[in-house]
Amino acid sequence: MDPIDPAYGTTTLLLIAAAAVALLLFLIIKLRLHAFISLVLISVLTAVVAGIPLVDVPTALTSGFGSTLASVALLVGFGVMIGRLLEVTGGAQVLADTLVGRFGEKRAPFALGVAALIFGFPIFFDAGLVVFLPIILTVARRFGGSVLYYALPAAGAFAAMHALVPPHPGPVAAGTVLNGDIGIILLVNLPIALIAWYVGVFLVSRALGSRFDVAVPDLLFGELNDGTDGTGGTGDTAIKTSAPSFPTVISLLAIPLVLISFNTVLTTLVANGTIGEGHRLVELLVLLGNTPIALLITLLVTIWVLGTRDRTLGETTELLDKSLGPICSIILITGAGGMFGGVLRASGIGGALTSSLSDLGIPLLLQAFLIATALRVAQGSATVALTTTAGLVAAQAGDLGDLRIALLVTAIAAGATVLSHVNDSGFWLVSRFFGMDEKTTLKTWTVMETTLGLSAFAVAAVLWPIAG
Numbered sequence: 255m256d257p258i259d260p261a262y263g264t265t266t267l268l269l270i271a272a273a274a275v276a277l278l279l280f281l282i283i284k285l286r287l288h289a290f291i292s293l294v295l296i297s298v299l300t301a302v303v304a305g306i307p308l309v310d311v312p313t314a315l316t317s318g319f320g321s322t323l324a325s326v327a328l329l330v331g332f333g334v335m336i337g338r339l340l341e342v343t344g345g346a347q348v349l350a351d352t353l354v355g356r357f358g359e360k361r362a363p364f365a366l367g368v369a370a371l372i373f374g375f376p377i378f379f380d381a382g383l384v385v386f387l388p389i390i391l392t393v394a395r396r397f398g399g400s401v402l403y404y405a406l407p408a409a410g411a412f413a414a415m416h417a418l419v420p421p422h423p424g425p426v427a428a429g430t431v432l433n434g435d436i437g438i439i440l441l442v443n444l445p446i447a448l449i450a451w452y453v454g455v456f457l458v459s460r461a462l463g464s465r466f467d468v469a470v471p472d473l474l475f476g477e478l479n480d481g482t483d484g485t486g487g488t489g490d491t492a493i494k495t496s497a498p499s500f501p502t503v504i505s506l507l508a509i510p511l512v513l514i515s516f517n518t519v520l521t522t523l524v525a526n527g528t529i530g531e532g533h534r535l536v537e538l539l540v541l542l543g544n545t546p547i548a549l550l551i552t553l554l555v556t557i558w559v560l561g562t563r564d565r566t567l568g569e570t571t572e573l574l575d576k577s578l579g580p581i582c583s584i585i586l587i588t589g590a591g592g593m594f595g596g597v598l599r600a601s602g603i604g605g606a607l608t609s610s611l612s613d614l615g616i617p618l619l620l621q622a623f624l625i626a627t628a629l630r631v632a633q634g635s636a637t638v639a640l641t642t643t644a645g646l647v648a649a650q651a652g653d654l655g656d657l658r659i660a661l662l663v664t665a666i667a668a669g670a671t672v673l674s675h676v677n678d679s680g681f682w683l684v685s686r687f688f689g690m691d692e693k694t695t696l697k698t699w700t701v702m703e704t705t706l707g708l709s710a711f712a713v714a715a716v717l718w719p720i721a722g
Contacts (some may be wrong), residue, residue, distance in 0.1 A: 255535065257599055257601070257602045258306060258307070258327070258600060258601065259598055259602065260305070260309075260601070260603075261304065261305020261306075261363065261601075261602075261604035262304075262305060263350065263353065263693065266362055267304065267602065267603045268603070270303055270304050270603070271300075271598060271632060272384060274296055274299070274300040274303075274594075274598075275675065275676060275677070277296060277299075278292055278293065278296045278299070278594070278676055278693065279676065280476050281295070281296070281547050281580045282676075283361075283691075283692055283693050284305055284564040285332065286360055286398065287328070288621050289587050289590070289682070289692065290586045290587045291548055292428050293587065293591060293593065293594050293676075294315075294590050294593065296589075296594060297590070297593045297594045297596075298311065298315065299317075299629075300594070300597050300598065301314050301315065301597045301599070302601070304597070304601035304602075304603065305601065306597070306600060306601055307342065307433055310600075314596060314597050314600040314601075315593055315597065316593075317596055318592050318593040318594070318595060318596015318597060318600075319589045319590065319593040319596070320589075321423075321548045321592060321596070322588040322589045322591070322593070322595075322596075322679050323591025323592070325584060326589065326592075326679060326683070327382060327467050327585050327589070328546040328549070328550075329380055329381050329384055329545060329549060330380075330384055330585055330683075331578060331585075332384075332546065332549035332550055332552070332553050333381065333384025333385055333549060333576055334387075334577050334578065335388070335578070335662035336385060336506075336549070336552055336553050336556050336568045337385070337388035337572045337577075338388075338577040339556050339557065339560050339561055339570075339573075340388045340393075340503065340506075340560070341388045341392070341572075342391075343497065343498060343560045343563060344497030344498070345497065345503040345506070345560060347392050347396075347497065348497050348498065348499070348503055349389055349392075349500065349503045349504070349507075351436070353365050353366070353389075353393070354396070354708045355634060357420050357510075358535070359397060360586065361372065362393055362397060362404065363403050363404050363407045363459065363460075363463075364407065364456060366386075366389070366390060366393060366404055366407055366412045367407030367408055367410070367451065367455070367456055367501060368407045368411075369386075369389075369408070369492050370382065370386055370407070370408040370409075370411035371414070371415060371447075371448070371451065371611060373385075373412075373413040373507075373511060374411055374412040374414075374650060378416055378422065378514075378545060379412045379413055379415075379416040379458065379680060380679075380680065380683060381514070381545045381549065383408075383409055383683065383684075383687065384411055384414040385507065385527065385549075385552075386408055386412075387687060389408075390404050390405050391428075391470055391471070395470050398594035399463070399467070400463045400464075400467045400468050400469075400687055400689055401468050401470045401471070401689070402459060402462050402463040402468050402688070402698060403459065403463035404700065405459070405537045405684075405687075405688045405701055406455065406458075406459035406462060406463070406699075406717070407455060408457050409684055409699075409717045410454075410455030410456070410459065410586065410702055410703075410706055411451055411455065412670075413455075413671065413703060413706060414447045414450055414451045414455065414706055414710075415447060416636075416641075417636055417667045417668075417670060417707075417710075417711060418444075418446060418447040418450070418667045418668075418671075419440065419443050419444050419447050419669045420439055420443070422518070422687060422694065423662055424636060424637045424641070424667060424670065425439060425443060425640065426525070426642045426658070427473060427524055427640060427641045427644065428641060428643070428644035428663045428666050428667070429518065429644075429659070429660075429663050430525065430643065430650050431644040431645055431649050431692055431716045432647075432648055432654075432659050432662060432663065433643055433648075433651075433658060433659070434530055434656060434659035434662075434663060435656045435659075435660075438656045438659075438660050439659070439660045439663050440569045440658035441660075442657065442661065442664070442665070443660065443663065443664055446664055446710055446714065447710070447714045449710075449713055450706055450707075450709035450713065451706070453704035453705075453709045454708065454709030454710070455702055455705070455706050456484065458701070458702050458705045459702060462697075462698045462702065466694060466697065466698055468689060468694065468698075469689065470623070471687075471688060471689030472690075475555070479518070481627065483642065484579035486698065490572035498559070498560060498563070499645045502559065504579040504655075505578075506552065506556050506559065506560075509548070509551060509552040510545075510548045510549055510551075510552045511553060513543040513547075513548035513551065513552075514543045514545060514548050515543065515596075516542065516543040517539070517540050517542075517543025517544055517545075517548070518543070518637065519606065520535050520536050520539055520540050520543075521540060524536065533555075536661060545660070557570060557574075558695055559580035561573075561574075564645050566704075583686065587682045587686060589679075590682075591634070591676065591677060591678065591681065591682045592634075592679045593677070594634070594676070594677045595634030595677040595678065596659035596678055598632055598634065603632050618650050618651070618662070619661065619662060619715060619718050620645065620665075620715075622646065622647050622662055622665045622669065623665040623666070623668055623669040623711050624669065625643045625647065625666075625668045625669065626639045626640065626643040626665070626666045626667070626668070626669025627644060627669035627670075627672055627673065627707075628669075629669075629670070629674050630669060630670050630671070630672060630673060630674075630678075631675070634674075634675075634677035634678040634679070636667075636670040636671060636678075636680075637670075639666075639669065639670035640666055640670045643669065643670070644663075644666055647662070647666075655721070655722035657717075658718065658721045660721075661714045661718055661721055662714075664710055664711070664713070664714040665714050665715075667707075667710065667712055668705065668708070668710040668711035668714065669711070670707075671703055671704075671706055671707035671710070672703060672704040672706075672708065673700060673703065673704055673707075674700050674703040675696065675700055676692070681695060681699060681700070683697070684699045703709055
């Protein structure tokens with residue numbers, strides 16, 4: 255649903271948004287009302303109070319909910335089935351053992367983060383996180399301690415690549431709106447993303463992991479066992495008798511990486527005119543690299559390669575069916591988070607806030623960061639914050655060179671990364687995947703996303719005078 259003309263002034267709309275978030279947190283944290291119910295209830299109340307016409311309230315609710323589910327439900331469903339097969343056949347354990355054997359136990363979190371940075375170059379945040387989840391949890395189970403030591407470096411790596419680096423849609427769209435060179439944006443933002451990840455994610459995750467002891471969850475992959483009961487498990491017996499080889503596991507994980515790479519790279523080349531539209535081969539590769547299609551293909555190959563090892567196809571089907579039950583709550587809560595963000599967008603809260611910020615006369619780089627931050631906080635979506643902010647500052651960027659445009663994209667992406675909270679569907683994915691309550695997620699994931707964004711902006715601010 256497109257945003258309506260704001261029914262109130264900026265101050266009133268901001269108070270409504272703040273009150274909605276505060277009431278939502280009160281319902282979930284203090285009253286312990288289920289997050290799905292709380293999100294839907296607050297979305298309805300916010301839509302009415304913010305002045306969305308009553309006849310349009312159902313549309314505002316269902317459009318945000320439906321658009322989020324359209325992107326999340328298939329990814330989580332296919333991803334958790336792939337993860338379950340990797341877990342019960344010992345594939346995740348093989349990968350974790352190899353990774354740790356190469357880097358050492360003390361550097362396991364760093365190794366996970368580096369692997370996620372590589373894997374996250376073409377793959378979107380949520381898809382990468384879903385596919386990587388069994389590896390993260392397997393390493394965490396092996397060494398014990400807070401799961402945050404292992405989860406945050408990897409999840410933060412996917413977040414950094416998704417927000418800052420082409421060919422992800424946010425930086426590509428922002429660069430296109432600003433008439434920037436996508437190649438230069440890639441060359442500038444990739445090292446900035448690596449620096450921001452190390453400072454704002456990896457180092458911060460060590461502090462957060464020592465402060466918050468979050469147990470390794472078994473929600474997605476069942477209870478731990480030693481593999482001696484015939485179900486696979488993650489123990490030594492399962493590894494010795496039926497675990498796939500390391501090259502096999504890597505090859506399976508490479509399928510979505512390669513397919514999605516085709517999609518993102520070819521889509522970018524078509525968008526900037528390097529490749530003309532209408533080529534059948536290009537269209538086929540783009541289709542195969544569409545994230546749900548790529549994960550479906552990966553799942554089918556994984557069933558063929560791993561699902562028939564030491565079990566029948568019927569037993570594998572039963573295993574996959576059981577893996578879907580625990581994630582229903584995750585999917586519904588994530589969709590409801592998208593609903594809340596959609597209502598905030600439709601109410602015009604974000605637009606009213608950014609319009610007022612653009613008239614303050616502050617330096618362009620800081621202005622871009624603050625506008626993107628305001629949009630991020632107001633409506634949740636990092637991609638919407640990126641593209642909208644780029645449009646608002648484009649008129650002031652007409653005389654900038656390619657390097658400064660690239661740094662402007664960095665500042666916008668940094669602002670669109672900070673302060674992930676309850677109106678962001680990614681907040682709920684991380685919360686539920688890693689077994690954290692909302693209060694802990696705010697103190698860990700939200701903090702880490704903020705330090706990631708601030709680190710990227712700090713690098714851009716240092717380079718800005720040099721680039722001129």
